[in-house]
Amino acid sequence: MFDALPAVAPLDEARLERAVSRLRADLLDAQYSILEQGRTPVVLLIAGVAGAGRGRLVNTLNEWMDPRHIRTSAFGPRDEAERQRPHMWRYWQALPSRGRTAMIFEGWYSEAINARVERRIKRRAFWHTLHEIQRFERMLAMEGAVLLKFWLHLDADRQRAHFRALERDAATRWRVTAEDWRANRRHKRICKVAEEAIRLSDTSHAPWHLVDASDAAQTELMVGRIILKALREALAGPRKPLAPALPPLVVPSEQPAQPAHAPSKPMRKDAYQPELERLQGRLNLLLRHPAFARRALAVVFEGMDAAGKGGAIRRITHALDARNYRVHPVAAPTEHERLYPWLWRFWRDVPRDGRVSLFDRSWYGRVLVERVEGFAIEADWSRAFEEINAFEQEWTEHGIIVCKFWLEVSSDEQLRRFNERGRQRFKRFKITPEDWRNREKWSQYVPAVQDMLVRTHTEQAPWNVVSADDKYRARLAILDALCDRLESELG
Known part of the structure; x- marks a missing residue:
């Protein structure tokens, strides 16, 4: 040559x-x-x-x-x-x-x-x-x-x-x-x-x-x-379309398991509190494990509005050393962020060894809200599935443990929580006109969520689908799944 x-x-x-x-x-x-x-x-x-x-x-x-x-x-x-x-x-x-x-x-x-x-x-x-x-x-x-x-x-x-x-x-x-x-x-x-x-x-x-x-x-x-x-x-002007994509780096795993049918009666607080403390203690000890010093943890939360993402994140952070974690609330990209490739802003938030990053919404916005709202054209959100899988594989190959949770809340329970937030003064900041507008597009989000779960559920970064109508049980299920994953990874 x-x-x-x-x-x-x-x-x-x-x-x-x-x-x-x-x-x-x-x-x-x-x-x-x-x-x-x-x-x-x-x-x-x-x-x-x-x-x-x-x-x-x-x-x-x-x-x-x-x-x-x-x-x-x-x-x-x-x-x-x-x-x-x-x-x-x-x-x-x-x-x-x-x-x-x-x-x-x-x-x-x-x-x-x-x-x-x-x-x-x-x-x-x-x-x-x-x-x-x-x-x-x-x-x-x-x-x-x-x-x-x-x-x-x-x-x-x-x-x-x-x-x-x-x-x-x-x-x-x-x-x-x-x-x-x-x-x-x-x-x-x-x-x-x-x-x-x-x-x-x-x-x-x-x-x-x-x-x-x-x-x-x-x-x-x-x-x-x-x-x-x-x-x-x-x-x-624009160049000719690119050739077909490279063969997949990762092969999607089996579809994520759907949550078991929730008991009819909600969990009582007196039963929830001691179990919460036990799981928080278990999580804390796992993150102090010597092997975790050479690893990192990224926890991704997705779900419909009012599904309980923020509450679940708070129960996790209560078990962590404040010096070793960071919560990333993800909103629409800023004007500055739009000047870069769409995954660029998430690469900035890669956790260092021994650290934890928690994402309240994430890069999955490209295949959810941007798809439903028309902010991304079909060609862009369609290729995003492949790019997300490759992106997460790069993280996991480095040793980052990627845990993804989809919080499954029913339409009736979402409506109840919206109304409750509107009545309680200290919760009013949680409800906006945008939330009500998103609720009207529920039927459009359902197929987008199904595509996301099927096409980005991989062996390296599987989805955990959690029934979130009962917030106490949902929080415990998340903590339990997180601990199980850490125990499996750390040996």
């Missing part, structure tokens, strides 16, 4: 200067047009062999365009915060908002390639990482992103000659490190692994561009022209 890179006829100095001058002006025009449209995020990934001028290219592109609207991110070894979160977490943090540009230096491919070159991961794990990256890139493309990937290449002889030339000059000797010479010695293996990664991840919506980097000025000109062409195509 790299041996077949075409040689580029060099331009003389005067022609090169004129070409660069025109390119800079055109790039700035295109960048500002993208910014004004506010529709398309731009992601430029710069990778390649050591000594090929990746850093120089990043600096040049920042010089040619307006760096105030470019976020440049360089990725080296993971720090402590990054090691405590799923593999793709740090790359989600680098994504640009719509209209802006992200320059990714040493990004998601470099990390995977280096791990494979150093034999820290086997080929199967390497392929799995590439599959995960492909899904990530496809999601970006579905969100309208322009995603360009550049591999800057030098053959081993030119790389060696470049390093020696730098070392001969006292002013540039510092640029060559022991790691550079190590990369030169492993040049053949690096290229073999990189070729495999590029071949398996070169797609129409996230294409690779292989560039002969033996002439730095020509490299910069070529890359700049490729970027300009892509920006102009994005400005001209």
